[in-house]
Structure formats: C-alpha cells, structure tokens
Amino acid sequence: MANEKTAERHGSSKVVRYNRWGYIFLIPFFTIFVIFQLIPLVTTIWNSFFENYRSGLKQIGPNFIGLANYVSILENPDLWKYVSNTLIMWVIGFIPQIVLSLLMAYWFTDPSLRLKGQRFFKTVMYLPNLIMASAFSMLFFTLFSDHGPVNQMLIAAGILSQPFKFFSSTVASRVLVGFMNFIMWTGNTMILLMAGMMGIDPSLYEAAEVDGATANQIFWRITLPLLKPILLYVLITSLIGGLQMYDVPQILTNGTGDPARNTMTMIMWLNKHLYSRNYGMGGALSVLLFILTGILSLVVFKVSGNADKAKQAK
Amino acid sequence: METKKTHGGVHARRVVAYIVLAIMSFLCLIWFYILFINATRSNGELSRGFTLLPSSHLAENFVNMLHSTQPVARGMVNSLIVAGCAALLCTYFSTMTAYAIHAYHFKGRQAMYTTILAVMMIPTQVTALGFVQLLTRMNLMDNYLGLILPSIAAPATFFYMKQYMDSVLSPSLIEAARMDGAGEFRIFNTIVLPLMKPAIAVQAIFTFVANWNNYFTPALVLKKEEMKTLPILIAELRSADFLKFDMGVVYMTIAFSIFPVIIVYLLLSKYIVGGLQLGGVKE
Numbered sequence: 001m002a003n004e005k006t007a008e009r010h011g012s013s014k015v016v017r018y019n020r021w022g023y024i025f026l027i028p029f030f031t032i033f034v035i036f037q038l039i040p041l042v043t044t045i046w047n048s049f050f051e052n053y054r055s056g057l058k059q060i061g062p063n064f065i066g067l068a069n070y071v072s073i074l075e076n077p078d079l080w081k082y083v084s085n086t087l088i089m090w091v092i093g094f095i096p097q098i099v100l101s102l103l104m105a106y107w108f109t110d111p112s113l114r115l116k117g118q119r120f121f122k123t124v125m126y127l128p129n130l131i132m133a134s135a136f137s138m139l140f141f142t143l144f145s146d147h148g149p150v151n152q153m154l155i156a157a158g159i160l161s162q163p164f165k166f167f168s169s170t171v172a173s174r175v176l177v178g179f180m181n182f183i184m185w186t187g188n189t190m191i192l193l194m195a196g197m198m199g200i201d202p203s204l205y206e207a208a209e210v211d212g213a214t215a216n217q218i219f220w221r222i223t224l225p226l227l228k229p230i231l232l233y234v235l236i237t238s239l240i241g242g243l244q245m246y247d248v249p250q251i252l253t254n255g256t257g258d259p260a261r262n263t264m265t266m267i268m269w270l271n272k273h274l275y276s277r278n279y280g281m282g283g284a285l286s287v288l289l290f291i292l293t294g295i296l297s298l299v300v301f302k303v304s305g306n307a308d309k310a311k312q313a314k
Numbered sequence: 315m316e317t318k319k320t321h322g323g324v325h326a327r328r329v330v331a332y333i334v335l336a337i338m339s340f341l342c343l344i345w346f347y348i349l350f351i352n353a354t355r356s357n358g359e360l361s362r363g364f365t366l367l368p369s370s371h372l373a374e375n376f377v378n379m380l381h382s383t384q385p386v387a388r389g390m391v392n393s394l395i396v397a398g399c400a401a402l403l404c405t406y407f408s409t410m411t412a413y414a415i416h417a418y419h420f421k422g423r424q425a426m427y428t429t430i431l432a433v434m435m436i437p438t439q440v441t442a443l444g445f446v447q448l449l450t451r452m453n454l455m456d457n458y459l460g461l462i463l464p465s466i467a468a469p470a471t472f473f474y475m476k477q478y479m480d481s482v483l484s485p486s487l488i489e490a491a492r493m494d495g496a497g498e499f500r501i502f503n504t505i506v507l508p509l510m511k512p513a514i515a516v517q518a519i520f521t522f523v524a525n526w527n528n529y530f531t532p533a534l535v536l537k538k539e540e541m542k543t544l545p546i547l548i549a550e551l552r553s554a555d556f557l558k559f560d561m562g563v564v565y566m567t568i569a570f571s572i573f574p575v576i577i578v579y580l581l582l583s584k585y586i587v588g589g590l591q592l593g594g595v596k597e
Contacts, residue, residue, distance in 0.1 A: 018418065018492075018498065019418045019419055019420045020418075020420070021414070021418055021498040021499075022414045022415070022417070022418030022419070022420035022423065023414075023420055024414075024498075025410050025411065025413055025414035025418075025502070026411060026414045026415075026426060028407045028410065028411070028466050028467075029407060029408075029410075029411040029430070029466065029467050029472070030467075032407075032463060032464060032466040032467040033433065033467035035448075036445065036448070036460075036463065036464040036467065037433065037436060037441055037464070037467065039444065039448060040441040040442075040443070040444030040445040040447070040448050041436065041440070041441045041444060042444065043443075043444035043447055043448065044440065044441055044442075044443045044444035046444075047443060047444070047447075100334070100338060103334065104331075104334070104335065104338070107327075107331040107335075112324055113324065113327060113328050113331060114328075115328070115331060115332070115335075119584075119587070121335050121338075121339060122587050123580070123583040123587055124339045124342050124343060125338060125339065125342055126583075126586070126587055127342060127343075127576065127579060128342050130523050130527075130575055130576075130579055131527070131572055131575065131576075132526065132527040132529075132544070132545055132548070132571050132572060132575070133527060133529070134527070134529045134545040134548045134549060135544075135545070135548050135568050135571040135572050136345070136572070138548050138551065138552050138568055139345060139349055139568050139572075140345075141552060142561070142564060142565065142568070143345070143348065147361070149348065149352070149363075149364040152363045152364055153363075153364055156363060183341060183342060183345075186338070187342070191587070214323075215323065215327060240435065240437070243437075244437050244439055246439070246529075246530055247529050247530070247545075250529075250549070251529075251548065251549055251552050254552050254553050255553075267439050267530070270439060270442070271530070274442060274443060274446065274534060279443060279447075282443050283443055286439070286440040286441070286442070286443055287440070289437070289439065289440045290436070290437075290440040293435060293436075293437055293440070294435075296435075297434075297435035300435070301432075
C-alpha cells in the first residue's frame with residue numbers, strides 16, 4: 001500500500017491528475033442519485049414517523065407519533081391479506097415459469113437434440129417481456145370480460161351455456177394475473193438459465209455419457225445441482241419483482257383488487273395511500289417493503305458473491 | 315454415428331421438445347394475433363363473435379381512435395418524448411459512470427462501485443412517496459424532467475456498460491490518445507463512446523421500452539390531460555365505462571400502445587436477444 005502511494009507521488013503526477021477525472025465523471029450519477037433517490041428515500045422514512053392524512057376536507061397532522069404507524073399497519077389484517085394475495089399470485093405465475101424455462105433452456109443447450117429454429121423460439125418467447133404490462137392487462141380484461149371473445153367462443157363451442165364471470169371469481173382473477181406474469185417472464189428466465197447451463201463444463205456431460213447415464217440422470221444429477229446458484233438468483237430476483245407486482249392487477253381490476261380485494265397487492269395498497277395522501281401510513285408501508293427487499297437483495301448478493309468465488313477457485 | 319444408437323430416445327425427446335416449444339410460442343403470440351384481428355373489426359362485428367380472419371375496418375378504427383375523447387396521438391408523442399430522452403440520458407451517463415470506474419484508479423473507487431451496485435435493488439415504488447413530495451416542492455409536477463432526469467442514475471445499465479467496457483476497452487488505447495494530447499472528456503466522447511456503440515444500442519432499446527411501458531411513477535406525476543403518456547390513457551380507458559365505447563377503437567388503442575414495440579423488437583431482435591446473453595447475466 002505504502003509503496004503504491006509513494007510510487008504515485010514520485011512516479012508521475014500526471015497519473016494522479018488523470019485519476020481526478022474519475023470523480024468528475026461520477027458527478028452526474030451521484031448528483032441525480034442523491035436528489036431523486038436518496039432524498040426521497042429519507043423523506044419517505046421520515047414521513048413514516050408522522051401522523052399525516054386527510055379526513056374529509058380536514059388535514060390531520062403532520063404530528064410526530066414515533067412508531068405508531070408501524071404498530072397500526074402491522075396490526076391491520078389488510079396488510080397480511082395483501083401480502084398473501086401478492087405471494088399467491090406470484091407463486092401461480094412462478095411455478096410454471098421456472099419449470100418451463102428450465103426445460104426449454106435444457107433442450108436448447110443439449111447438443112444431442114440439435115433443435116432447429118432456436119432463434120425463432122427465443123425471439124418469440126422473449127417478446128411478451130417487452131410488452132406494456134398495463135396494455136397487456138387491459139387486453140386480457142377485454143378478452144375475458146363477460147361478453148368478450150373468450151366467453152363468446154366458449155358459448156359458441158357449447159362448453160358454456162352462459163358467460164362465465166372471470167372477474168367475479170377469486171380463483172379465475174388470480175390465475176389470470178399469475179398467467180400473465182408467467183407469459184411475460186418465462187422467456188427472460190429461460191435466457192438467464194441458458195447462460196448458466198452453457199457455463200457448465202462440457203467434459204462433465206461427456207464423462208456421464210461414457211458412463212452410460214440417461215438424459216434424465218444427466219439433468220437431475222449434473223445440470224440441476226450445478227445450476228443451483230443461478231436458480232436461487234432467479235428465485236429471489238423474481239420474488240423481489242413479485243413483491244412489486246402492480247400494473248397487471250391494477251389495470252385488470254381498475255385498482256379495486258376485486259373480487260373482495262382478493263387480487264389487491266401491496267403496491268396497489270401503497271398507491272391508494274399515495275392518492276388519498278395518507279403519507280404516514282404510506283411511509284410506513286414503503287419502509288416495510290424497503291426492508292423486505294433489502295433482506296432479499298442481501299441474499300442475492302451473497303449468492304452471486306459465492307458463485308463468483310467458486311468461479312475464481314476454478 | 316454412435317451417439318444416435320446409444321440415445322434411442324433422442325428422437326422421442328426431440329418430438330416432445332418441439333411440441334412444448336410450439337405450445338409456448340402459441341401462448342406467447344395468440345394474444346397479439348387476437349388483438350390485431352379485433353383492431354380490424356367494427357363494433358358490430360365484434361359483438362357478433364370472434365373470427366380468425368381480419369376484417370376491413372382497420373383504417374376506420376384508427377381514424378375513430380384519433381377523434382375519440384382520449385388524446386391517444388398526443389399520448390404517443392408524450393411517451394416518445396419521455397422514453398426517447400430517458401434512453402439518451404441513461405445510456406450516455408451510464409457509460410460515463412462505467413468509464414469513471416473502469417479507467418481511473420482514484421481513492422474510494424471500490425467503495426463507489428459497491429455503492430452503485432448496492433442501490434440497484436431499491437425499488438422505485440418504495441421511494442415514490444418522497445419522490446412525489448420532492449417534485450411538488452421543486453415545482454416539477456406535470457413536468458417531464460421529473461421522469462427523465464432520474465434515468466441518469468441507472469445502476470443496472472451502468473453494470474452492463476461496465477461489463478462490456480471491460481471486454482472492449484484497453485488502457486493502451488487511452489494512453490495513445492493522451493499522448494496525442496487529447497483531453498479526458500474528449501477521449502470519452504470521441505474514443506470510448508464509439509467503441510461502446512453495440513452496448514449503447516442494446517441498453518437504449520431496453521431503457522426506451524421500460525420508460526414507454528412505465529405506469530406507476532408517471533401516473534403519480536402527470537395530472538394534466540395533454541401531458542399524459544400512453545399507459546395512463548390505457549388505465550383511464552379501463553376506468554371509463556368502456557363497454558359503451560366502440561370496442562373496435564378500444565382494441566385499436568391497445569394495439570397502438572403495443573405494436574410499435576413489437577415491430578421495433580422484431581426488427582432488432584437479433585441484437586436484443588444476443589445482447590441479453592452477452593452481458594445481461596449476473597452470475
């Protein structure tokens with residue numbers, strides 16, 4: 001360390017002068033970050049300690065009330081209802097998503113299969129990820145509405161005698177939200193997993209084949225165990241994304257979370273607080289979400305850090 | 315070949331793979347096909363049931379959409395402005411941030427790098443409350459600056475740029491430019507930026523699409539009708555009693571929000587899907 005420093009001082013003062021530009025080039029990022037992310041984060045946390053809402057035309061607060069907002073939000077059964085709604089809809093989408101993306105990534109990277117049209121399939125399956133979630137959700141709403149095309153087709157085919165009210169059924173609404181998430185994220189997950197699978201040493205497969213292992217055995221005994229860090233990464237980042245679920249259920253139910261608020265997610269609830277200017281409760285809810293995502297992100301960092309270390313060890 | 319013999323099941327597995335891939339492709343595409351068909355049909359035709367073939371009312375629905383109560387064309391221009399500016403600023407400054415970390419060995423460099431990566435996972439939603447308060451105090455409500463400027467600090471784009479830069483930019487190139495007497499800022503603009511073009515293109519597309527599709531924050535910031543972007547208009551369409559609307563126009567409005575992205579994606583898919591595999595993966 002000391003040597004380095006003296007070398008810098010005596011060697012070329014030019015290098016030091018150049019290196020000052022490192023700070024200069026970082027100015028835009030950190031200025032914008034502080035103004036538009038850090039300050040809002042701090043004021044959001046600050047707000048969570050105050051009673052600050054509107055009751056009719058009257059403005060209550062802001063009065064400092066310590067942790068009272070947190071107590072009342074954690075005691076509110078609605079919070080747990082919306083947490084479980086969010087998680088249920090995430091799981092409905094995530095299970096088929098991870099199963100299919102694993103399968104397809106495995107097939108695409110399996111040299112013995114030599115699948116044709118890979119680029120076509122990848123292009124098609126990644127497409128829904130780029131679609132405006134709100135417009136996609138609006139499309140599903142029109143297609144599955146009481147007199148929409150899906151009901152028309154089911155009646156014309158003689159399967160139904162009268163329209164099925166998808167949006168009056170908790171199960172159907174949740175499945176539709178999960179299904180849209182599944183369609184939108186499978187291609188993305190598949191590409192992530194493919195990159196992971198291509199990183200597996202081919203000699204392992206060759207050795208297994210020489211030993212007479214079947215395709216099934218190779219998948220369960222080699223591919224899957226070696227893929228564990230990436231699978232964990234996919235799981236947790238998807239969960240973080242799932243906690244932020246908003247556009248699809250918001251548009252599908254027009255912000256009501258119907259039927260019976262069974263599709264209301266946490267961010268939809270936060271959005272309600274923001275619109276009704278209940279800043280105290282909104283702040284507390286934001287902080288809870290922040291802590292939750294923070295913990296999950298730490299896990300991601302640990303997982304990807306371990307993967308890096310494993311790679312370096314190789 | 316021997317492999318064929320030892321794997322009698324390869325053929326069967328291949329058939330299963332193609333069937334599953336075909337079903338998945340169908341599930342990914344059918345919605346956009348139905349959307350296209352319905353956007354070509356009149357309200358009367360739509361109420362009579364679904365058909366697989368397009369009708370002849372595409373132009374009519376388009377004209378009706380332009381004259382509907384919603385400023386859809388204006389919304390598209392607004393979306394283009396916000397997404398375009400955000401993509402430009404985001405890629406330019408993310409490359410600059412990546413260059414700062416990549417090329418200079420200043421004190422606290424590693425700490426800066428870690429900080430940038432650590433803030434990557436702060437969801438925009440959890441700071442939305444403070445963000446709206448801040449914009450209100452700065453008098454930036456109903457102003458695109460509040461939606462465009464934050465894209466300068468984009469850790470995910472920075473990370474991608476940094477990865478790419480590590481593989482294409484050699485120190486000797488910068489040294490040579492310095493010998494020629496070029497200033498640091500000039501080196502960045504005339505040597506680094508052109509080298510980064512492929513990465514910039516990929517990230518510009520992603521940032522553009524993300525902002526084009528963004529609904530949560532713009533809906534909190536944009537209140538004036540003539541300022542609203544497309545996702546907000548879609549949400550308004552949903553909250554209106556739209557069953558009384560001309561359904562052809564409703565489908566047309568949805569198509570108008572979705573198809574530009576699909577067309578651009580199909581034209582550039584080679585670079586996008588390739589670019590995703592290139593550096594989008596954090597292992």
